[in-house]
Amino acid sequence: MRQISRRKFVALTAAGVATAPRGLMARSVGGTVTAQEIVDRIKKNIGVEWKPETVDTFKAGDPSTIVTGIVTTSLASLDVLGRAVKAGANLIISCEPTFFARADTRILPARRGPGTGAAAPSGAPETPLPADPVFMAKDAFIKKHNLVVLRFSDHWRLRTPDPFVQGLGNAFGWSRFADARNPKVYSIPETSLDALVSLVKKSLNARGGMRVVGDPQLRIRKVALLPGSTPIQASIELLPGVDAIIAGEVREWESVEYVRETVALGGKKSLTLVGRIVSEEPGMQVCAQWLKTFVPEVTSTWISAGDPYWRPTL
Amino acid sequence: MSALAAGEVVARIKANVGIPWRDTTYRDTFKFGGPDTVVKGIATTMFCSYDAIGRAVEAGCNMLVPHEDTYWNDRDDLSIVSGDPSYKLKVDFMKEHDIVIFRMHDHMHAQKPDFIYVGLARALGLESKYETAPQSHHFTLPETTLGEMAATFQKRLGDKALRVVGDPKAKMSRLQLGVGYATPSIDNPDVDVVLSGEQQESDGSFDSPAYVLDAMTVGIPKGWIMLGHNVSEEQGMLEMAQWIKSFTPEVPVQLVRSGEPFWVPK
Secondary structure (H helix, E strand, O other): OOOOOHHHHHHHHHHHHHHOOOOOOOOOOOOOOEHHHHHHHHHHHOOOOOOOOOOOOEEEOOOOOEOOOEEEEOOOOHHHHHHHHHOOOOEEEEOOOOOOEOOOOOOOOOOOOOOOOOOOOOOOOOOOOOOOHHHHHHHHHHHHOOOEEEEOOOOHHHOOOOHHHHHHHHHOOOHHHEOOOOOOEEEEEEEEHHHHHHHHHHHOOOOOOOEEEOOOOOEEEEEEEEEEEEOHHHHHHHHHHOOEEEEEEEOHHHHHHHHHHHHHOOOOOEEEEOOHHHHOHHHHHHHHHHHHOOOOOOOEEEOOOOOOOEOOOO | OOOOEHHHHHHHHHHHOOOOOOOOOOOOOEEEOOOOOEOOOEEEEOOOOHHHHHHHHHOOOOEEEEOOOOOOOOOOOHHHHOOOHHHHHHHHHHHHOOOEEEOOOHHHHHOOOOHHHHHHHHHHOOOHHHEOOOOOOEEEEEEEEHHHHHHHHHHHHOOOOOEEEOOOOOEEEEEEEOEOOEOOOOOOOOOOEEEEOOOOOOOOEOOOHHHHHHHHHHOOOOEEEEOOHHHHHHOHHHHHHHHHHOOOOOOOEEEOOOOOOOEOOO
């Protein structure tokens, strides 16, 4: 259904050229490539076995679509999709879901909420939900611009070294400080927690998503990076050996309380949370670079989804 | 008067809770000490942090009734934490002060009313006249903007690390209240703004910021205000303290706040 005629494709790319900024324009190096062919190459180059059960699948669009350009992002928000279209790209590779749920389907799932939390009696027909305007707008935008959206999360973080950790380390200017024995740990020139937090905020363009546990004057030499969402086990494993953990998202009743108590008990430790989406941005930037190595036909560009949060000042 | 044992306090909690006690709960059990520990005073708290336990001891309380886990994982599975130096220090401190901990989570949320929601609505100034239906946790408020609403709530709670998603100028009236990690779905057409404690940023189900970001792009007014887990549920531990006090006249009962754990950069 999404496959387009050759003539229409030429017309579309011509329109793309007219609006795309220089340097982001789709280019052709030795023929065309489809979204499915790119996924096949990803599977060949990823270096880990492809899982039978995975979220890393197409979420929208026809895999046989000829790709005009690739955009990687931590979150395929409508804003990111719009900027991808302006840049002439039609394959979006997103770390996080497109359709607001782990199920990530174009079919609207059942809604939780007041009065709707109880399961329908067994055998009763499911009440169809009214069309959701945000969902419909996003789906219509994807169709209108003939976009293909691929989620790429499970396998990308299984690579060694972890590209999400590597990307964060690069963003902080720490690539030469990586610990050879533990790739999540960096030994950096001594600084204070306060200065570290400022560096993190600036490097990641963070707005209101950052939250910190620990003494601002704490001296920091060793830092562990935990991008994405991590359980208590990861914090317990790393905290004793470092002064600071910089994480994307943790459960507050787990790692936040663990670090708060460790600090209260005299431990010279800290935890800086940047948010899951923000923490995954540099890793998806690395992904765009990696794709270039085996997809020469089109450009691969990273687009920042940005920090979703802001906060009023007390 | 004979000494009050922790087991007797728990028996009275079970007798007064108003719903059948579910013995299958792994949450609402003793986490330190046991039924025979003699109770000098009772402190309710959100988290049994070392700091909160210390302040409870200073206030003459050795029984703590927290809403959340004691050992940094929901099941209080000691195999995850027992090798950690902080665990050993915490346990030594609790032994030294003859502490007994009994968690109240599942039954607190099942109680009518759920004190966690009562306490949060009180602290936010969400009067019952605005609630759409009793215990719906859905409020129709005088129209304001997301920016003004977030600033007002932040001031009321002193919540430094509150986080907001959405257009600060978007008009908001219909609020759905959530607490802790129970964040209502944001796609409900009867809801402009969801206010809750904590939620995963993605991989849930219509309960994360991505929907609000896209609604903003389309121009549909939606907002998401996250207070933090501690701030969102701690308020109701005051109601829990008052309730326990009503049937344990032998000992003092009070709320000890574990407080917001975060600071935020400028």
